[in-house]
Amino acid sequence: MIQKRIERQFFFVLLAAVSVAFLWLLKPFFAPIFWAVAVTIVFFPVQQWFFKRWPRQPNVNAFLTLMLCFFIVVVPIIVTVSSVVDQLTALYQKFEQGELDLERYITKVEEAVPVLQQWLDRMGMDLDGAQKKLSDSAMSAGKVVAKNSWAIGQNTFTLALDVGVMLYVTFFLLRDGENILALLYKALPLGDDREYLLFKKIAEVTRATVKGNMVVSIVQGTLGGITFALLGIPAAFVCGVLMACCSLIPAVGAAIIWVPVAIYLAIMGSYPQAIILVLVGVLVIGLVDNLLRPVLVGRDTKIPDYIVLLSTLGGLALFGVNGFVVGPLIAALFIAVWGIFIREYQNDDNRKPQNAS
Known part of the structure; x- marks a missing residue:
């Protein structure tokens, strides 16, 4: 009895340690795995709709559902991000060429609301100083982007990798989701x-x-x-x-x-x-x-x-x-x-x- 108790306790310690180690191993991919689970839950009714029509084609059903998810979710996000980057680039070019003058807008606000400067003085804030800092920050934005171009490219690669991992995991969750859920029912002692x-x-x-x-x-x-x-x-x-x-x-x-x-x-x-x-x-x-x-x-x-x-x-x-x-x-x-x-x-x-x- 003592030997069995020791073996059981050691097994549970090993089970906990291995589980923690595995979760720690997956920590860098928490976001893509989390969103893979979320996307699977949202699109699982579509997977079931395909399954009713082609019950013997689980891979095809999962792939079709994944493609639908890709065109509904991923493609619009990519187009939106690209459009935002293009418009921000155009705004910066206007600012650099003098077509967009932040100081002029701030001066207009100051002239239209004279009491604003008095209120800021009471708060210990300097509108002119903030105006200069804002202009300097905007002017140096291009230099900051140039200096960090490698980091920006690296972040883009990381984002693409996360999206790839999410889609990859989503495919298998769509295909094997019911089996995984059945295993969780058996494994969890609740x-x-x-x-x-x-x-x-x-x-x-x-x-x-x-x-x-x-x-x-x-x-x-x-x-x-x-x-x-x-x-x-x-x-x-x-x-x-x-x-x-x-x-x-x-x-x-x-x-x-x-x-x-x-x-x-x-x-x-x-x-x-x-x-x-x-x-x-x-x-x-x-x-x-x-x-x-x-x-x-x-x-x-x-x-x-x-x-x-x-x-x-x-x-x-x-x-x-x-x-x-x-x-x-x-x-x-x-x-x-x-x-x-x-x-x-x-x-x-x-x-x-x-x-x-």
Whole structure:
């Protein structure tokens, strides 16, 4: 008995050590593996649709689903990033040639709002100094890019490698996902009912968060970019992309971009443009967030809105862009695990207060 106990304890220690070592080995690829799992969860219904038509062709089904994912997700991202880089390059060239003068814009703001300099003086801030630093920083941007061209190329290669790893892992998860899930049911010592509940919650939250936030960000970014372009605001496409990215932050979202622009337009005396931008921002862009996000995210995840907000902000702070999925996922698992605990270990008799005699 003692020998068997020692063998069992040593085996569990070895199991834990090997598992930790394997996870540590995969640490550099956390992001692509995580997104491979997320993409698999989102596109798995498509895989099942193909499987019903060609049940004996798992490789073909996985490949077709992967190609659909590639053209729906990867290609638009590549086109968007390329367009943003081209527009930023054009903006820098205009600035370098003197067509775009940041000092002139800042001077206009200072002249239009004289009290601004007094308020900044009270805060211990120097507008003229900030103006000079901003101009110097913009002028040296090209030199910084030139000096770090090797690092930029290396980061591009790393990004391409991560995308390749994500697509590669996604293919096998699409093909063998059900078998992997069955192995997890056997391996995890939580009980089938608990495991089913947790895996179901993971799938629901991941699918709702990815699809919901992506739809909201694309709609808000598109509406914002079109509005900026119609109002004649420079770099409308870049501003639209920025609004799409900022819309991942609940409650605040795209307003981080359009509110300062509207304030600047009002200061410059472009009141019709400012009013139109505010109306579109509040009644159209903001309405999209208020209507679509609760329907696409909150309803499917069954998480209160304030928990979604806090978990998303915390996830973005801790995990970067991956956090807008990881944060709500951790919050959902927290709620699910505590729900299991309350249901199974806290019966009504234990929670009833005893009457004082």
